[in-house]
Amino acid sequence: MEMRDIEIFLALAEELHFGRTAERLRVSQARVSQSIKQQERRIGGALFERTSRSVRLTPLGERLRDRLDAGYREILAGIEEATAAARGQSGTLTVGTFDTQSQQIAAALDLFRQRHPQCELRMREILPTDPFGALRAGRIDVGLLWLPVREPDLTVGPELFTESRVLAVAPGHPLARRDQAALEDLGDYPVVQPDGPIPDYVWAAHTPPVTPSGRPIRPGTTVTTLAEAFSAISTGAVISPIGSFAAVSRRRDDVVFLPLADAPLLRYAPVWRAAGETPLVRAFVRAAADALQTPSSER
Incomplete structure (x- = not known):
């Protein structure tokens, strides 16, 4: 036929x-x-x-x-x-990620390079406290960001993977003696806050403004980078939820990571400028979905 x-x-x-x-x-x-x-x-x-x-x-x-x-x-x-x-096998594509995601996206990068060997793939770091700045400035073509993203000028692709959260505290902190922590514990101590243009609704997906019972979470030291956050946490003055990828890749003697038993997963997806969509961007999103996409049963 x-x-x-x-x-x-x-x-x-x-x-x-x-x-x-x-x-x-x-x-x-x-x-x-x-x-x-x-x-x-x-x-x-x-x-x-x-x-x-x-x-x-x-x-x-x-x-x-x-x-x-x-x-x-x-x-x-x-x-x-x-x-x-x-149409998109040549040219340059710049992908932005948080600096803790290298292992999680390796398969997507490998698959994209296999499919588009003539394309130059460049990587740039995205600051968690300014997730959209590099996109809007044109410094990156597509970024892997945690959800939700509700920006009218940005397009959100399919959810690719998830990340659990842990609570980072100093070794001498009262919580450090426990086997795990809960989101309610955030109401008892000052918590790291972002020093950057991240929208409140995006930061709330990472660090909520109130505990599950409705207690306000006290803002503590403001930071711009993950390294600054760890430095502040190590003093014992503040605590902070942290993605588990950082706990694995950034092990330190002056910070203890406790499982956050009741914290929802961080969900990640590719995001790009609606006006900047190109065949290479679509090809990368397709390769990332083929390599990384979380099965629906695990979401």
Whole structure:
């Protein structure tokens, strides 16, 4: 069966009208009828029930539609991907990440480089306290940021991976003697605050303004970078939720990491300027989704 015949069959299965199918595919109605008759002769059974008033799929036609539809969509997706690759296989793409994400995104970077060997891939660090600045300034083309992102000028891609949170405290802090902490504990001590233009709703996904019972969380030292946060925490003056990637990659003698038992996961997705979307950006998002996307059962 030729691709055009598959297109005709699937279009007719959706339209259930020979005239509308012909108009949709920009062919003659006779071409649609001829194609369906040829397919029915080849298969050996009727695919449609035709009367002067209606066209309906037969049970055989329904089974064929269900099998062909998925395969046809895969073929179109493959052609689209190849076309995008051909158009975007050269040039430069700058990807921004937080400095703790190198291991988590390695698979996405490797897959993108395999698919686009002629593209120069550059990496830049995003400050957690200014997640959108580099995007809006054009210093990066796409960034991997925690959600939510509700900015009208930015496009958010599919969720790729998640990160648990831990509580960072000084070794001599009263909480350091415990096996784990809870979000309610944030109401008892000053907590690190961001010194940057991060929107309140974005920071709240990382460090909430109130505890689960509604107690306000006292703001403590303001910081711009993760290194500044650790320095402040190590003095014992403040505590802070921290992504677990940092706990693994930034082990320190002067900071203790406690599991935050009831903290929701941080969810990450690619984000880019709506006006700056390019074939390379789309290709990277596709590669990242193929390599990293979190199964729905784990979200």
